[in-house]
Amino acid sequence: MSLLVAKALGAAFVMGIGSIAPALGEGNAVAKALEGIARQPEASSDLRTTMILGCAITESTGIYSLVIALLILFAL
């Protein structure tokens, strides 16, 4: 198996498996935020800010796998 094929397969697997969990987590976070907004619409701007912040932090593990995929493709 040539190096290019190995690099392509490695990057593909990293990105594919590494994007399952952050997506599930962010879906959960948005669902809970929606529940809170439905329960108390006057707190919606507070809830929206906290939800966006929580999503940005939860996304970080997905970004780690993106960085590893880019490292495999372009720097190895």
Next chain:
Amino acid sequence: MDGSSLSQGAKVYFRINLFNGAVPIDITQTTVSLFVVTVIVVIIGILLGRNLTKKPGRRQALVEKIVLTLYNLVESTMGKHNLKYAPYVGTIFISSLFGTLIGLTKVFRSTTADMMVIMGWSLLTSFLCWYEGIRNRGFFGWLKSYAEPVAFIAPINIVSEVAQPLAMTFRHFGNIAGGGVLMSIVYAALASASGLLFKAVPNTIASAMPPVFQVGIPAVLSLYFDLFSGLMQAFVFSLLTMVYIAQANPAPLPAAAAAEKPKKIKKKKERKAALESHTSPQADANSGQSQ
């Protein structure tokens, strides 16, 4: 791709060798971008902060609103005793935001697309946390705090302390550089798509045809990848800075409560006497109530 694309590193313009080659300093695209960002931010700061009057005009009112928002955010996140860190947090936010936005002009490369720039800021935050820890507890007290709940948890505490700046760096750098790489892939795909469009035209003219599909679509994607992501990451970076420093520097106890802490009674006889003197008035009160 040319040497300045985001998938490869920053292009080195030239190298300065100090001390006969012992200390090489590279002047790269990131260095030039950092210089330009600094000059722009300083000029904006001077223009916004001149001729301050007691009755503010419109420009001064807007600037005061922004500064008050920053100070309120720092006070609500870190507490009143940490207000001295508000300029640091503001500097981190503005450096990160302008460093990302300068990459939108394709002339300069984003400063935040270079991992070393972001690692510098994360290490600064870590040094501030360690400084606050040492200042509050003393050097050996700070070292002992790594064995805090149980002694054998110390390696885990040390690893998580080292992982903190690494995670901040990777989060910020990965978002910005990853967004840049995705945008360049989108540009290349749209260029080849518009090349396919002109397939009927002979080859010499086809290479001179403008890439038609590159006109509108990358702008919409760039709104999310560059603008929104850059703003969010700058905000999250500065928020995490605030939270970490606030954890290292908790609010000091008010003086009265600290003085009133009950002293530990060491000898057993004195402890028994204190216990009985506590219970006997209660026994009298109970017997009084039941009758």
